[in-house]
Amino acid sequence: MFSIEELQEKIANSLKQLPVYDEPAGLYQPISYTLEQGGKRLRPLLALVSAQVFGGNPDKALPAATAIEIFHNFTLLHDDIIDQAPLRRGRDTVHKKWNINTAILSGDTMFAIAFGQLAKSDPEKLPGLMDVFTKTAIEVCEGQQYDINFEESDNVSIDGYINMIRLKTAVLLAASLKIGAIIAGADEDECSKIYQFGENLGIAFQLQDDLLDAFGDEGLFGKKTGGDIVANKKTYLYLKTWECASQEDRERLKSLYSTRNQNDEDKVVEILAIFERYGIKSLTGEVIMNYYNKALQNLAGIRLSEESKAPLLSLAEGMLKRNH
Amino acid sequence: MFSIEELQEKIANSLKQLPVYDEPAGLYQPISYTLEQGGKRLRPLLALVSAQVFGGNPDKALPAATAIEIFHNFTLLHDDIIDQAPLRRGRDTVHKKWNINTAILSGDTMFAIAFGQLAKSDPEKLPGLMDVFTKTAIEVCEGQQYDINFEESDNVSIDGYINMIRLKTAVLLAASLKIGAIIAGADEDECSKIYQFGENLGIAFQLQDDLLDAFGDEGLFGKKTGGDIVANKKTYLYLKTWECASQEDRERLKSLYSTRNQNDEDKVVEILAIFERYGIKSLTGEVIMNYYNKALQNLAGIRLSEESKAPLLSLAEGMLKRNH
Numbered sequence: 001m002f003s004i005e006e007l008q009e010k011i012a013n014s015l016k017q018l019p020v021y022d023e024p025a026g027l028y029q030p031i032s033y034t035l036e037q038g039g040k041r042l043r044p045l046l047a048l049v050s051a052q053v054f055g056g057n058p059d060k061a062l063p064a065a066t067a068i069e070i071f072h073n074f075t076l077l078h079d080d081i082i083d084q085a086p087l088r089r090g091r092d093t094v095h096k097k098w099n100i101n102t103a104i105l106s107g108d109t110m111f112a113i114a115f116g117q118l119a120k121s122d123p124e125k126l127p128g129l130m131d132v133f134t135k136t137a138i139e140v141c142e143g144q145q146y147d148i149n150f151e152e153s154d155n156v157s158i159d160g161y162i163n164m165i166r167l168k169t170a171v172l173l174a175a176s177l178k179i180g181a182i183i184a185g186a187d188e189d190e191c192s193k194i195y196q197f198g199e200n201l202g203i204a205f206q207l208q209d210d211l212l213d214a215f216g217d218e219g220l221f222g223k224k225t226g227g228d229i230v231a232n233k234k235t236y237l238y239l240k241t242w243e244c245a246s247q248e249d250r251e252r253l254k255s256l257y258s259t260r261n262q263n264d265e266d267k268v269v270e271i272l273a274i275f276e277r278y279g280i281k282s283l284t285g286e287v288i289m290n291y292y293n294k295a296l297q298n299l300a301g302i303r304l305s306e307e308s309k310a311p312l313l314s315l316a317e318g319m320l321k322r323n324h
Numbered sequence: 325m326f327s328i329e330e331l332q333e334k335i336a337n338s339l340k341q342l343p344v345y346d347e348p349a350g351l352y353q354p355i356s357y358t359l360e361q362g363g364k365r366l367r368p369l370l371a372l373v374s375a376q377v378f379g380g381n382p383d384k385a386l387p388a389a390t391a392i393e394i395f396h397n398f399t400l401l402h403d404d405i406i407d408q409a410p411l412r413r414g415r416d417t418v419h420k421k422w423n424i425n426t427a428i429l430s431g432d433t434m435f436a437i438a439f440g441q442l443a444k445s446d447p448e449k450l451p452g453l454m455d456v457f458t459k460t461a462i463e464v465c466e467g468q469q470y471d472i473n474f475e476e477s478d479n480v481s482i483d484g485y486i487n488m489i490r491l492k493t494a495v496l497l498a499a500s501l502k503i504g505a506i507i508a509g510a511d512e513d514e515c516s517k518i519y520q521f522g523e524n525l526g527i528a529f530q531l532q533d534d535l536l537d538a539f540g541d542e543g544l545f546g547k548k549t550g551g552d553i554v555a556n557k558k559t560y561l562y563l564k565t566w567e568c569a570s571q572e573d574r575e576r577l578k579s580l581y582s583t584r585n586q587n588d589e590d591k592v593v594e595i596l597a598i599f600e601r602y603g604i605k606s607l608t609g610e611v612i613m614n615y616y617n618k619a620l621q622n623l624a625g626i627r628l629s630e631e632s633k634a635p636l637l638s639l640a641e642g643m644l645k646r647n648h
Contacts, residue, residue, distance in 0.1 A: 112462045
């Protein structure tokens with residue numbers, strides 16, 4: 001059994017040992033820049049832990065785990081263009097540091113490199129892995145498109161929002177776990193349960209991210225709160241408040257969410273006060289716990305000893321503990 | 325044996341029978357729009373013909389052939405953003421008809437769909453197919469990056485230019501042929517020779533495209549000539565003329581290629597006159613024939629009867645016949 005730290009080291013090494021691509025530098029420098037930036041490497045870790053939990057050798061899951069991390073970073077690169085984000089993990093985004101064309105093309109190349117890594121998996125497992133990987137990649141794009149649509153829509157339902165974060169965030173976490181399970185030779189039922197575990201966990205994780213963006217401790221959370229509010233993002237917090245709010249508060253919400261020119265700090269303070277008026281912190285906390293409990297039920301349905309499953313439970317707790 | 329027309333119909337049907345993706349419409353409408361546009365479907369045809377020539381069943385190559393066509397259209401979609409092209413096959417490009425973000429995201433989705441199609445190939449062949457496909461996808465991105473670099477460089481060599489068109493255009497034609505051969509169970513030597521055939525043919529094909537862009541018959545060629553000159557593209561014609569030109573003509577070339585504001589027609593006429601002064605039409609014709617003859621040698625090295633190879637020869641002639 002490898003410890004989490006050992007698995008993390010495997011991931012770091014695998015990313016460092018990617019085939020040396022260097023020319024044309026204009027294409028590959030932004031890729032190195034992106035992959036060097038670190039981040040939590042959560043998705044590949046889920047894949048390796050899952051492989052180990054299901055009795056497989058995590059080294060066999062390493063190419064696919066690496067593929068997942070490269071794919072994830074590719075999506076961030078293109079999302080940052082679309083969202084016109086200037087910063088990612090405290091550094092200039094690729095389209096800012098270079099330009100949009102470079103960010104498009106370097107991203108495309110990363111997508112291809114990701115599939116190249118996936119193809120290093122056991123040939124017998126490859127068709128199954130390709131199915132999960134391509135389906136997930138398509139869904140992540142769908143999620144991003146819904147996110148774009150919602151920005152311009154006055155008519156976003158809570159169900160629609162949950163489906164968007166499921167596609168944009170949760171399915172890749174779910175796929176990471178399933179990919180580990182497939183490589184370990186888990187049966188279809190187990191693969192399906194671990195996927196559902198990841199999907200529910202992922203929704204809880206994203207909702208918590210929304211909550212922390214509004215109410216997190218800036219010191220602990222590591223980024224400025226209120227970003228979603230400034231960007232007029234219709235998160236769960238906004239949609240649920242809207243559902244509960246008086247006509248007067250709805251009008252104020254709508255008016256505040258339709259501008260970008262006013263003083264940001266005043267806007268955040270006023271919106272948070274409206275959110276608090278309807279108890280949105282605890283309402284959101286409840287729905288997070290709902291999804292988290294669903295995830296735990298999915299995990300409980302997997303016929304392995306509690307001891308074997310402990311690393312997954314511990315990862316899940318780690319993902320959500322910032323909230324408790 | 326299926327005729328070319330029958331194979332073309334298989335390709336058209338396969339593209340029509342893609343899984344019905346419809347929501348979100350903002351993502352999938354641009355994809356349908358792109359794939360409906362037709363085009364010659366040359367790459368999937370090369371894959372099917374190659375499969376048949378090597379004694380395989382073209383139906384087995386159909387998923388991979390479909391993947392190649394979707395991939396090719398994805399690259400066009402992103403290239404059109406990068407090149408700021410307003411039109412493609414006489415219709416608005418996706419980023420013009422929708423917007424850049426849509427074109428990025430729909431393109432990404434097509435890339436994923438392409439891999440999803442590829443994964444429907446015979447599982448035993450999948451690892452080999454993935455190797456060719458991912459390597460090729462990476463090279464096509466490299467080619468596009470070199471093309472971007474060359475636009476801003478005063479120091480492009482003829483070898484560098486040939487390498488750029490090899491990556492940007494030829495390797496995908498080569499890969500299409502190789503993929504057909506792999507699926508038909510051709511041995512490594514045959515796969516390598518058919519790849520080289522495609523690579524040399526592809527370089528000849530692109531050089532001819534450059535030539536026709538400058539000197540083609542607008543009626544026959546179907547698009548306005550002089551486009552590369554107006555866009556200041558340093559094609560083989562420009563680079564070879566530069567090599568031969570007097571100091572005076574070099575200065576004139578450089579000056580004409582550094583502006584975009586002057587009268588386009590006058591510019592094209594003047595550049596063509598300089599090109600003609602150095603016999604660039606026949607010089608380019610010679611180098612095209614060089615690559616074409618190399619391709620024919622590669623084909624001759626494949627141990628199949630002349631009769632079996634005839635369909636490949638006929639396709640190759642068809643690709644270049646516009647020039648003769």
